[in-house]
Amino acid sequence: MVSSSALAAVEPPPDGKAEATRARILDAAARALRARGYAGARLADIASEIGMKAGSLYYHFDSREALVEAVMARGLDYVHTTLERRLASLPADTPPPVRLEQAIETHLVGMLTQGDAASASIKLIWQVPPDVRARVLAGHRAYGALWKKLLRDARRAGAIRDDVDLSVVRMAILGALNWAVDWYRPERASPAAIARDISSMVLRGLEAE
Amino acid sequence: MVSSSALAAVEPPPDGKAEATRARILDAAARALRARGYAGARLADIASEIGMKAGSLYYHFDSREALVEAVMARGLDYVHTTLERRLASLPADTPPPVRLEQAIETHLVGMLTQGDAASASIKLIWQVPPDVRARVLAGHRAYGALWKKLLRDARRAGAIRDDVDLSVVRMAILGALNWAVDWYRPERASPAAIARDISSMVLRGLEAE
DNA sequence: GTCTATAAATTGATAGAC
DNA sequence: GTCTATCAATTTATAGAC
Numbered sequence: 001m002v003s004s005s006a007l008a009a010v011e012p013p014p015d016g017k018a019e020a021t022r023a024r025i026l027d028a029a030a031r032a033l034r035a036r037g038y039a040g041a042r043l044a045d046i047a048s049e050i051g052m053k054a055g056s057l058y059y060h061f062d063s064r065e066a067l068v069e070a071v072m073a074r075g076l077d078y079v080h081t082t083l084e085r086r087l088a089s090l091p092a093d094t095p096p097p098v099r100l101e102q103a104i105e106t107h108l109v110g111m112l113t114q115g116d117a118a119s120a121s122i123k124l125i126w127q128v129p130p131d132v133r134a135r136v137l138a139g140h141r142a143y144g145a146l147w148k149k150l151l152r153d154a155r156r157a158g159a160i161r162d163d164v165d166l167s168v169v170r171m172a173i174l175g176a177l178n179w180a181v182d183w184y185r186p187e188r189a190s191p192a193a194i195a196r197d198i199s200s201m202v203l204r205g206l207e208a209e
Numbered sequence: 210m211v212s213s214s215a216l217a218a219v220e221p222p223p224d225g226k227a228e229a230t231r232a233r234i235l236d237a238a239a240r241a242l243r244a245r246g247y248a249g250a251r252l253a254d255i256a257s258e259i260g261m262k263a264g265s266l267y268y269h270f271d272s273r274e275a276l277v278e279a280v281m282a283r284g285l286d287y288v289h290t291t292l293e294r295r296l297a298s299l300p301a302d303t304p305p306p307v308r309l310e311q312a313i314e315t316h317l318v319g320m321l322t323q324g325d326a327a328s329a330s331i332k333l334i335w336q337v338p339p340d341v342r343a344r345v346l347a348g349h350r351a352y353g354a355l356w357k358k359l360l361r362d363a364r365r366a367g368a369i370r371d372d373v374d375l376s377v378v379r380m381a382i383l384g385a386l387n388w389a390v391d392w393y394r395p396e397r398a399s400p401a402a403i404a405r406d407i408s409s410m411v412l413r414g415l416e417a418e
Numbered sequence: 419g420t421c422t423a424t425a426a427a428t429t430g431a432t433a434g435a436c
Numbered sequence: 437g438t439c440t441a442t443c444a445a446t447t448t449a450t451a452g453a454c
Contacts, residue, residue: 018419037336040248043448055449056420064448123332126391127246165398168406175388176381182335183380197377205414227437252430264431265438273430 022060024050029071030116038068038127069132072124073139075117079110080143096154097203103150104202105195108177112184112191119181147174154206161208173202231269233259238280239325247277247336278341281333282348284326288319289352305363306412312359313411314404317386321393321400328390356383363415370417382411 028049032041043054043064061067086106087099094102111118125133125140151166160166176198184194237258241250252263252273270276295315299308320327334342334349360375369375385407393403 021419035335037246037248037333039246040336042446044446053421054447055422055451058449059419124246126244127249164406164410165402168398168403169410171388171392172385172407172410175386176384179380179384179387189374189377193374194377197373198381201373201378201381201414202410203414204416205410205412207413230437251428253428262439263429264433264440267431268437 018060025052025057025060025067026071026074026117029067030075030120033068033071033120033124034116038124041068043067065129065132068128069135071117072121072128072132072136075114075119075121076136076139076143078114079107079118080139080146082106082110083143083146095159096150096157097159100150100154100159101199101203103147104173104177104199105192107174108180108195108198109191111178111181115181119178122178144170158208159203160206164206169202169206173198227269234261234266234269234276235280235283235326238276239284239329242277242280242329242333243325247333250277274338274341277337278344280326281330281337281341281345284323284328284330285345285348285352287323288316288327289348289355291315291319292352292355304368305359305366306368309359309363309368310408310412312356313382313386313408314401316383317389317404317407318400320387320390324390328387331387353379367417368412369415373415378411378415382407 025046028046029041031049032046035041036045043057046067047054047057057067061070083103083106086102090099090102121136122140125136128136147170148166151160151170154160155162155166160169180194184191234255237255238250240258241255244250245254252266255276256263256266266276270279292312292315295311296308299311303311330345331349334345337345356379357375360369360379363369364371364375369378389403393400
């Protein structure tokens, strides 16, 4: 789900005041969602964090639900788009294991920098109303397909042994990376160092004998 | 935090009706918490799921907050206690890497079977009120200490190379395992098979050259 | 564009009947 | 032990002033 509107969300056009305010609301909502969950993120909290009143949010969004969905879609799209661009920027003959390594670092850095919205999109997926969940899940599947291809290519190149389930591997990698948002502390280890440890563990662990 | 009361929670004594009802409430609350988050788990939903009314819950728990805390403490204690027993049951000369492998399988199976309460304890930790969070986090740290020791012992035995951060490794493993609760489908792969893939990837990935 | 005021619906919690 | 009835506090959402 990397639509043109999604790309616009990743790099907001320098439009009018309304667009800027909309972006500030999305940021505040992402923080509230991550801290208090779907039902716990109150409109009054979101608004007060950026010096507004709850009622004013309805000028920018049709409903609380629409605001939440916008946050979740944007967070996932940021990570998705960033990874697609990173992979596209690699030389065409980049070996699949190196592409996988780059994907691990890109996903982790994306989660740790744009973590509020991105992790809301992932962690709250089972808490939101069914219709919102269905639309956000479509984006999750599209992003997952990108990872499936990375792993398939790596296996075809002989970098992943045959006795492991690629679906399990994919979910294990993403689980390890996604949880980092909850325990990451800048003063302990850099995102690059964390990515290096995880990708070296994963890549060496998947090698054939 | 494996207190005697915690052990009692893992294997409830065949007390009177009140104890049995209390256990059913805890189960229903765990399901609601996992499905809807901290703020979204309503007392009316929890009660109706087991054929009760919201007001009746107050005979068994002082407040909604106390009920939530009981669920979270119980979920974590179940996994913690199960792992301690499993490790204690291993022969004294079991090599550290094998102990680590057993821990990975035990944690995963525990999360997948007692998943509602256990994953609530982990996933909702940042959504609950500060005082509840502080007490539940103390249990998390005690459980984390168990894993720290497993990894230290494995490194001392030469099974983990020196260039990876053990804290990163620990959080990566637990992240991979904890997320399985969200994507696990019995018809796709058994808990044992998932544990095998993850532990083989991790253990081989951490080996020295 | 944002605010104030308010309507309408929920929800946690308590009291008392049974 | 559980239910019914009810209170008090919140919260989403709307309407209209500025």
